[in-house]
Amino acid sequence: MLRRPRVAAAALLFAALLLAALLPAAALPAAAARPLARPPALPEPAALDAEVARAMAATGARGLAVAIVDDGRVVQVRAYGERNARGEPLRTDTVMYAASLTKAVFAYTVMRLVDDGRIELDRPLADYFDRPLPDYPADRKYGPYADLAGDPRWRKLTARHLLTHSGGFANFAFLEPDRRLRIHFEPGTRYSYSGEGLILLQFALERGLGLDLGREMDERVFAPLGMRDTGMIWQPRFAANLADGWTLDGTAVAHDERSRVRAAGSMDTSIADIARFAAALVRGEGLSPRSRKDMVRAQLPIASASQFPVLQPDLPAAQRRPDLAAGLGVVAFRGPQGAGFMKGGHDDNTGNTLVCIERGRRCVVLLSNDVRAEPAFAHLVAFVLGDTGAPYRWEYGSMTFWEPSR
Structure with a gap:
């Protein structure tokens, strides 16, 4: 009488164990996941100063600025080196590119528009235009949309596709061999970095909805967050405290107006x-809880x-980093913390990076007016935040990273 229930229980147990073995780690209960690493203590200003000095000496970078956010608050803002070839000092209020x-700031602006009901992430952008996209006359501010006349897939494109870099475009049309805009794959099916997609979304906001993107960003982001030294176009008031730049070979380059x-x-x-922006984003200021979650969560796997280069073949499944994904205007990942x-x-x-960890609402932002600083970014982020798992090898490809000798 008791055998049948025991057999059934054993069968159920076997099935459960088999299912657990087959499920990816992300699908298992949280209790089965690896415990999160304890966030390290943030470096004191003197320690940060010394480490940045080592990094700049090793890489030859002439200017570098650092900001640290803890619990959603800006706790350190530092600037080092020079803002131009005349040797004038880089300051925390120096205007940099x-x-x-x-x-990321554009995506935040779009999500504020989503919250206000001005645009929907999954509604085809075609719905916002007063004519077919390829019928709009050429405008050097935007893309050559007439090139899409023979490809009806433009009608499927949504804001979510473009913010997750899954619209199917090259980075920019002018980088195509024939300089023509084309859709390389079914929108929404894979990731391939594209500035062209963001420009199309800007076009939808400005031509479709009648908005002025510069004004929207001023009113929805820069003014509310107190970003007084920020703008989407050159402003004459920037000239008094402006960072020029340096290339890989050390050539000084004037700031582009x-x-x-x-x-x-x-x-x-x-x-x-930008530290104020990072702090606002990591604590969710200005966005509904849903929009803030949407912006930074994993939306589309990156393979x-x-x-x-963009449009490269996807890796075989076994070689992919399973936690790496597109958010909206950012890259989402999961690391030890x-x-x-x-x-x-x-x-x-120019070399810049922004990394935020949800636990502890911590961020580090690095801005450099010298591209030679980039090999030190992975180390400096780890020096501040500890091992985050930020995907710097994916971000920079074959770059040789700087690691200090101990």
Whole structure:
């Protein structure tokens, strides 16, 4: 009489164990997951100063600024080195080029518009236009949308696709061999970094909804957060305290006075200002709980070996980093301290990075007006926050990172 229940119980136990073995770690109960590492104590200012000095001496970088956020509050803002070839000092209020950190601030702006009901993440952008996208005349501020006339997939594109870099575009149309805009894969199916996608979303906001993106960012982000030294285009008042840059070979380059608002990367800011933004984002200020969660959570797996070159083949499943994913305007990951997100920014004479860990609401932001500082970024982030798991090998590909000799 008792055998049948025992057999059934044994069968159920076997099935449960088999299912547990087959499930990915993320699907298992939290109790089965590896315990999170304890966040380290943040470095004292003197220790940070010494480590940054070592990094700058080793890499040859002429200027570097650092901000630290703890429990959603800015606790340290430091600037080191020079802002130009004349040797004038880099300061915490010096205006520096944000490069692609612009994308994260743009995404935050879009999420504020989502909260206000102005745009929906999953509604086709085609619904916002008064004519088919390819019928809009060429405008150098945006993309060559007439190139999409033969591809109906443009009608499927949504804000979520473009903020997760899954619209199917190259980074920019002008980087295509024939300089023509094209959709390389079904929107929403895979990740491939694209500034062009962010420009299309800007086009939808400005031409479809009649908004002025520069004004929206001023009113929804910069003014509320007290970002007085930040703007999406060049402002004459920046000239008195402006950072020029240095390239890999040490050539000094004048700061570009950008005259067009570009969602993909026209923002100027200071380390003090971008620290205010990082603190607001990590604590969720200005966004509904749902929008804040949406922005920084894993939305789409990233299967490429590195961020660049774009449109590279996906890695075999066994070689992918399973925690790496696109958020909205940021990259989401999970490391020893738990969930985090990051965004980088780069051009020939600029290197920037922002890394935040949800646990403890901690962030570090690095802005450099010398691209030679980038090899030290992974070490400096770890020096401040400990081992975060931030995907720097994916971010920078084959770059040789600087590690100090102990």
